[in-house]
Amino acid sequence: MLTFTALAIWKLLLPLLVLIAVIDWLTASDxxxxxxxxxxxxxxxxxxxxxxxxxxxxxxALA
Incomplete structure (x- = not known):
C-alpha cells in the first residue's frame, strides 16, 4: 500500500516539476x-x- 501511494505521488509530482522547470526557463532573464x-x-x-x-x-553578464 505504501509503495502504491509513493508511486502515485511520484506520478503526480514529476509532471508538475517538469512544468515548473519549463516555466522557470521561459521567464528567466538573459x-x-x-x-x-x-x-x-x-x-x-x-x-x-x-x-x-x-x-x-x-x-x-558573466563579469
Whole structure:
C-alpha cells in the first residue's frame, strides 16, 4: 500500500516539476540564462549564438 501511494505521488509530482522547470526557463532573464549555459560548459560565443545576443553582452553578464 505504501509503495502504491509513493508511486502515485511520484506520478503526480514529476509532471508538475517538469512544468515548473519549463516555466522557470521561459521567464528567466538573459543574465540568468547566460549563467546557466556557462555552467553547462558552453563558450561565450556559443552562448551568444544560442541566445542571439552579442558576445559583448554575454561577456558583460558573466563579469
Amino acid at each position: 543574465d540568468r540564462r547566460i549563467r546557466i549555459l556557462r555552467r553547462t560548459g558552453l563558450t561565450q560565443r556559443q552562448i551568444a549564438d544560442r541566445l542571439t545576443l552579442t558576445r559583448y553582452r554575454v561577456r558583460k
